[in-house]
Amino acid sequence: MEKIEHIGIAVNSIEQAGNVYQKLLNTVIYKTEEVASEGVNTAFLQAGPNKIELLEATNPDSPIAKFLAKKGEGIHHIAFEVTDIRAEMLRLKSEGFVLLNEEPKPGADGKLVCFVHPKGVNGVLVELCESLVISH
Amino acid sequence: MEKIEHIGIAVNSIEQAGNVYQKLLNTVIYKTEEVASEGVNTAFLQAGPNKIELLEATNPDSPIAKFLAKKGEGIHHIAFEVTDIRAEMLRLKSEGFVLLNEEPKPGADGKLVCFVHPKGVNGVLVELCESLVISH
DSSP states (O other): OEEEEEEEEEOHHHHHHHHHHHHHHOOOEEEEEEEEGGTEEEEEETTTTTTEEEESSSSSSSHHHHHHHHSSSSEEEEEEOOHHHHHHHHHHHHTTTOOOOSSEEETTTTEEEEEEEEGGGEEEEEEEEEESSSSO | OOOEEEEEEESHHHHHHHHHHHHHHSSSEEEEEEEEEEEEEEEEEEEEEEEEEEEESSSSSSSSHHHHHHHHSEEEEEEHHHHHHHHHHHHHHTTTBBSSOSSOOEEESSSSEEOOGGGGGGOEEEEEEEESOOOO
């Protein structure tokens, strides 16, 4: 894993949380993006080599809506940058981790992503992501 | 904020979780440390410029023991590296954030640290940390 690419934080309102995190990190949201396939709006802020991704549900059946209903606002996942997502997926499967998607899928921010089941990672939802484009 | 310095993860057993995270990150634990004042054992793994800090309670009254009892294993906090923790504490207070300690205190890994109340940060416990020594 090259680094923590981003931390995903589930929030009720990107507008409200965006203001908070802009103050916290003393920076501005550099990008917002809807990921319709996941039922979320996203907003990104930079912290040096890392990012914070704010996640707001766009429909009540989305994973983020369910997370918010169950746990409330808070950290949703850690995403690690990898250079070859397919190789890393094979390596993790061989180590006994359970992948939530068998093929890499398109995520926010021009990435190919794969999620690892939190039950095998001490309750932490882990995302692998490989950049498809030059990232911010 | 310079970067995400580390993500703190509350676990029931550092021995068990250490094995999992060494496999996940394809690396080894480079340091373990007891922070008696916080009632925790810690173990650190590197992911590029960032770290994962595993946290195991050493007594039932520690914040980590209470977190585990209430929420189970999972992400406990995000720590951001700052160059001048006192300046950053003043800035955040002026922005309306609530600090959990008024003076920086010694944390794991040779840091001065300060925690920010999660209620003002959309449910996320934020730690500021300033290095006192050359870090790993």
